[in-house]
Amino acid sequence: MRGEAPARGHRTRLSLTTMRERVCSKVGCAREAVTTLTYDYRDQMAALGPLGAANDPHAHDLCAIHTDRLSVPQGWTVVRHATLVS
Numbered sequence: 486m487r488g489e490a491p492a493r494g495h496r497t498r499l500s501l502t503t504m505r506e507r508v509c510s511k512v513g514c515a516r517e518a519v520t521t522l523t524y525d526y527r528d529q530m531a532a533l534g535p536l537g538a539a540n541d542p543h544a545h546d547l548c549a550i551h552t553d554r555l556s557v558p559q560g561w562t563v564v565r566h567a568t569l570v571s
């Protein structure tokens with residue numbers, strides 16, 4: 486269990502990865518994105534998975550904290566992919 490560590494002035498650089506730097510899409514959040522949230526409005530499902538395509542207008546990148554705190558409208562289902570790191 487990890488709490489929300491204050492990340493003031495502390496930035497982790499992942500220059501060795503091939504991924505472009507992706508940050509959480511939540512307003513005011515600059516943490517590194519670890520998941521992509523995709524809304525399926527037809528089926529009222531929110532799917533959480535590994536970082537996906539950057540140009541999908543229905544996809545939102547989320548950091549670990551906002552992934553954990555994800556809330557969806559009433560009646561919606563959240564699908565979490567098993568491949569997510571914990």
Ligand SMILES: [Zn+2]
Pocket residue numbers: 509510511514515516547548549550551
């Ligand atoms: Zn966030």
